[in-house]
Amino acid sequence: MSAVAYRVEGDVAVLTVDAPPVNALGLAVRQGLLAGLDRAVVDDAVAAVVLICAGSTFIAGADISEFGTAKALAEPRIRTIQDLLEASSKPVVAAIHGTALGGGLEVALACHARVAVASAKLGLPEVKLGLLPGAGGTVRLPRLVGPEVALDMITSGAPIAATRALELGVIDVIVEDLEAGAIAYAAGLATDGAPLPVMARDERLRDVDPALFADYRLKVGKKARGQIAPFRIVDCVEAACRLPGAEALAFEAAAFAELLASDQRKGLVHYFFAEREARKIPGLPTDLAPQPIRKVAVIGAGLMGGGIAMVFANAGIAVTLVDVGQEALERGLGVIRKTYAASVARGSTPQAKADRALALIHTTTDYAELRDVDLAIEAVFENMGVKQAIFARLDAATPAHAILASNTSGLDIDAIASATLRPERVIGIHFFSPANVMKLMENVRGAQTSPEVIATVMALGRQLGKVPVLAGNCDGFIGNRMLQYYSGEAEFMLIEGATPEQVDRVAESFGMAMGPLAMRDLSALDLNTVVRAARREAFPDERCTLIVERLVEAGRCGQKTSKGYYRYEGRTRLPDPEALAIIEAHSRELGVARRAFSDEEIRDRLFMPLVNEGAKELEEGIALRAGDIDVVWVNGYAFPAHRGGPMFWGEQMGLDKVAAMAERLAAANGERWAPGPLLRRLAETGRGWSAVGEVLAELRGEMQVA
Numbered sequence: 001m002s003a004v005a006y007r008v009e010g011d012v013a014v015l016t017v018d019a020p021p022v023n024a025l026g027l028a029v030r031q032g033l034l035a036g037l038d039r040a041v042v043d044d045a046v047a048a049v050v051l052i053c054a055g056s057t058f059i060a061g062a063d064i065s066e067f068g069t070a071k072a073l074a075e076p077r078i079r080t081i082q083d084l085l086e087a088s089s090k091p092v093v094a095a096i097h098g099t100a101l102g103g104g105l106e107v108a109l110a111c112h113a114r115v116a117v118a119s120a121k122l123g124l125p126e127v128k129l130g131l132l133p134g135a136g137g138t139v140r141l142p143r144l145v146g147p148e149v150a151l152d153m154i155t156s157g158a159p160i161a162a163t164r165a166l167e168l169g170v171i172d173v174i175v176e177d178l179e180a181g182a183i184a185y186a187a188g189l190a191t192d193g194a195p196l197p198v199m200a201r202d203e204r205l206r207d208v209d210p211a212l213f214a215d216y217r218l219k220v221g222k223k224a225r226g227q228i229a230p231f232r233i234v235d236c237v238e239a240a241c242r243l244p245g246a247e248a249l250a251f252e253a254a255a256f257a258e259l260l261a262s263d264q265r266k267g268l269v270h271y272f273f274a275e276r277e278a279r280k281i282p283g284l285p286t287d288l289a290p291q292p293i294r295k296v297a298v299i300g301a302g303l304m305g306g307g308i309a310m311v312f313a314n315a316g317i318a319v320t321l322v323d324v325g326q327e328a329l330e331r332g333l334g335v336i337r338k339t340y341a342a343s344v345a346r347g348s349t350p351q352a353k354a355d356r357a358l359a360l361i362h363t364t365t366d367y368a369e370l371r372d373v374d375l376a377i378e379a380v381f382e383n384m385g386v387k388q389a390i391f392a393r394l395d396a397a398t399p400a401h402a403i404l405a406s407n408t409s410g411l412d413i414d415a416i417a418s419a420t421l422r423p424e425r426v427i428g429i430h431f432f433s434p435a436n437v438m439k440l441m442e443n444v445r446g447a448q449t450s451p452e453v454i455a456t457v458m459a460l461g462r463q464l465g466k467v468p469v470l471a472g473n474c475d476g477f478i479g480n481r482m483l484q485y486y487s488g489e490a491e492f493m494l495i496e497g498a499t500p501e502q503v504d505r506v507a508e509s510f511g512m513a514m515g516p517l518a519m520r521d522l523s524a525l526d527l528n529t530v531v532r533a534a535r536r537e538a539f540p541d542e543r544c545t546l547i548v549e550r551l552v553e554a555g556r557c558g559q560k561t562s563k564g565y566y567r568y569e570g571r572t573r574l575p576d577p578e579a580l581a582i583i584e585a586h587s588r589e590l591g592v593a594r595r596a597f598s599d600e601e602i603r604d605r606l607f608m609p610l611v612n613e614g615a616k617e618l619e620e621g622i623a624l625r626a627g628d629i630d631v632v633w634v635n636g637y638a639f640p641a642h643r644g645g646p647m648f649w650g651e652q653m654g655l656d657k658v659a660a661m662a663e664r665l666a667a668a669n670g671e672r673w674a675p676g677p678l679l680r681r682l683a684e685t686g687r688g689w690s691a692v693g694e695v696l697a698e699l700r701g702e703m704q705v706a
Contacts (some may be wrong), residue, residue: 004032006039011047011190012183013040018054025078026063027105032074037084037092048186049092051085051111052179055636058120059107073299078103078135079249082110086198091189095182096120096171101159106135109144112196115160115182123159123172127229129272130265130642133545134256138236139248140199145169145207147169147237154237155230205241213238226511227642228264263652267644271634274627274645278469281458282624284451290459291401291452297322299390301332301363304407305379307435310336313357314436315464320361320370329363336361339436339672362695367397375460377429379407387411388419395420403453405429410476413446423448427457430477430485432636441466441637444477467635472622479616479632482646484535485609485673490516492546492669495587495606497594500565501575506602511640517608518573520548521564526557542670545590550582604653611650612662613677618692626651626689651688652671659683 005016015036017023033051038572040049053059066072076084083090094100094108096116101123108114116122124133124141132138133154137642142150145168153160165171175181189196213234213704220230232255239251259265272371288335294317299311301323309319323329340358343349370376376394380386388407394404406416417426428444441461445454454470461468471477476484482642490503494517504515520528551557551564556579558564567576587594610633617623623632630645642683643649650658659675660683666674676685681695682688 002032002035003028004036005440006036006044008046008193009183010187011045013043013049013453014179014183015040015049015051016054017059020055022052022057022060023055023104024060024063024065025107026066027074028324029059029063029507030076030078030081032079034084037081037088040090041088046090047190048090049088049455050095050179050182050186051092051107052095052182053097055098058094058096058100059104060099061102061104069090069242078107082107082136085110085112088112088196091185091196094177094190095178096122096162097178099123099159101125102133103135106133106137109140109199110136112198113185115173115175115178115185116165116171117176117178117322118162118174120162120165122162122165123157123160124154125157125159127155127157127227127233128268130229130262130268132233132236132256132258134253134260136199136249136252138233138252138421139240139245142205142237143199143245144165147205147212147241148216151234151237153222154233155216155220158669194344200493204244208432210238225513225640227640228262228508229259231644232259236270264642266652267642267648270627270644270648271630271641274625274630274648275467277625278467278628279458279462281454281470284455288451290456290457291374291403293317293374293456293460293463294401295373295375296320297370297373297377297394297398298379299323300379301329301334302379302381304431304433304435306332306336306339307433307437308377308379308407308431309361310339310357310436311431311464311466313360316356317360319361320373321361322367322370323363323365325365329365333361333363362637367393370394370397370402371399373398375403375405377405377407378432382408382411384411384415384483386529387416391416391419391426395422401425403427403456405457407431410480412475413444413608414448414475417446417448425453427453428471428473428477429447429457430471439465439467440479441468441630442471442477442479442632442636444471444473446473467631469628470624470629471628471632472617472620474620476618478617478623478629479636481608481622482613482633483637485613487516487520488669489605489609489665492543493548493597493602494547494583495545495590495592497587498597498602499575499580500583502597502599503602506599507606509599510603510607511643513638517520517565521558521566521568521573524558524560525564526552538669539672540670543668545586547583547586550586551579554582556582604657605665607646608650608653608658608661609665609673610646610672611655611658611674612679612692614647614650615682616657616676618689619676619678619696626692647689655679655688656683656686 003019006012017029019029030257040046092111094111094114097120099121100108105122105124124137126133149168162174216234224230236252236255240248296312296317297320298305299322301321309321312319340354344351344354376398378390380385407426407430409430413428417423420426426446427449430442432438432440443457453500458468502516504518507515528548529552556563560566562568565579566573614629623629626647629647633639633646634641639645658678662675677699
């Protein structure tokens with residue numbers, strides 16, 4: 001059967017794409033569209049054409065299953081279909097429901113008009129995969145809505161609602177009955193007889209100020225953090241304004257081909273699939289239904305607890321916020337109100353939505369009010385004794401079916417669970433600060449955590465709009481366990497001769513939102529000294545420095561004192577000779593001769609230790625997949641998505657180089673920095689992360705033989 005059905009209603013031909021699940025533009029769909037358009041053009045009884053889709057969505061875009069195959073290049077290609085749509089002497093109307101994204105919207109833009117239902121969403125998200133619209137999106141959209149609106153839509157990649165699309169002129173009308181409304185609109189165009197609009201027509205866009213593009217490049221530069229695609233999009237929209245349509249389309253095709261071959265596109269595509277794979281937990285029964293979560297308790301009304309309460313309230317889930325005293329609750333609720341007010345003032349949250357969320361947050365000092373919650377999350381400071389005491393109270397106060405979770409960033413989940421009589425219902429749910437903004441939800445299973453609880457919190461993450469990843473139980477879990485090596489190497493390079501501004505510049509040029517030393521200043525150096533003291537006690541034979549302690553002794557606690565590794569004027573950081581003098585003095589104290597560093601060495605010493613420690617997490621089963629580690633670092637630590645995450649980047653650089661770096665750093669810093677058996681074997685045999693399972697099986701077999 002054809003993927004595109006053809007029928008005539010009155011004098012309007014209706015072409016219905018029916019290619020489950022998402023009506024992608026595979027070869028069968030393209031062939032069906034070609035046949036249907038050819039038939040409509042020669043049918044004297046047909047005055048207009050409607051392009052509509054069966055199922056839950058309009059055309060989803062290109063068929064990714066055909067990428068790299070002969071089908072992708074076979075005629076008719078998408079541009080051939082678009083040429084036919086635009087050349088049709090009979091008006092063609094796209095009828096949009098669900099989503100019209102990427103190639104789907106580009107096909108709709110080649111039609112003479114577009115109608116949609118109010119629930120539809122439209123967008124060009126290619127930038128999120130390191131690409132740009134490759135089927136005329138950068139040429140037709142500016143001609144339809146103007147270059148500035150087009151730049152906003154294409155560089156953000158964010159979909160817009162049909163109501164907004166109508167305001168901007170992307171669609172022509174919103175209808176209630178999609179098919180009937182589209183047929184009536186198409187028939188009206190045919191009767192009207194006005195010239196049909198063609199978005200890729202030869203005329204240039206006129207009276208466009210060239211300064212628009214210079215300004216937009218500056219705007220993109222502040223957000224893109226090393227990404228190429230947003231700048232190529234600006235180039236293409238600019239070309240669409242100064243070149244005839246055919247030449248602009250050729251310019252777009254060349255830019256698309258460049259991005260398609262880029263490492264950034266590979267990294268973003270890897271990340272796209274890694275995020276989806278992270279949702280899948282091997283070993284969970286396929287018929288296991290997640291437990292419904294209708295009411296939640298959050299213990300602790302501080303910044304983290306308040307943020308977590310907002311996360312649930314934003315998702316429409318009732319929250320009881322618990323703290324030891326009414327004053328603490330009022331203070332926490334005040335911060336929540338202030339945060340919502342700021343969102344409303346920015347225009348990012350409608351007042352009605354903020355009011356609904358606030359109405360879902362109840363406060364109490366009485367654990368007896370938790371008798372009907374489905375989930376309780378502890379979010380107090382990192383002290384095992386305090387957390388165990390809270391869990392003992394939660395165990396007694398909450399119903400037997402309730403899940404008990406800790407927001408700990410690194411403490412032992414099994415030790416916390418030991419304070420309860422239900423360790424199978426205890427799990428870590430680690431939100432990142434600020435919880436109402438950060439996307440990562442690192443779920444940590446204990447030794448006895450039940451499959452139902454794991455399935456529930458993973459499903460809950462998606463319900464909350466978070467990116468959930470499952471981790472095993474160890475010090476620091478997936479992300480924070482690795483972080484110490486990143487920040488540790490930054491310090492060691494300072495002692496050896498690098499400057500704070502050089503280290504942070506390299507990290508930020510790599511794509512990090514903030515360098516490791518600027519991040520330390522932001523989080524407060526004096527608070528960090530407590531953690532550092534505990535780590536020195538735990539690993540007495542390992543290399544350490546006292547840079548942070550020396551800075552704090554000098555009153556340099558970071559941004560809050562306007563000086564740390566840097567001097568601050570407001571939030572603007574400036575190099576400070578006084579900080580460098582403290583660092584140089586500590587180098588002399590340790591007997592280290594300072595030297596110059598290349599940017600490449602700084603890059604490798606910052607990021608390769610992450611890859612090494614990630615390999616150990618795979619070896620130990622703390623992370624299920626290398627891609628899961630990438631998802632944690634992109635969403636929790638702002639690792640640049642266009643590099644795919646640390647594990648993908650490390651494989652691209654060469655795992656043999658990562659292992660060699662680990663050997664060198666172990667000789668200087670201590671045995672914990674050395675490569676483990678998994679990384680060594682992968683490096684020796686030239687295999688990558690896809691071979692982790694077989695290599696671990698080999699290593700286990702060799703151990704059994706030995």
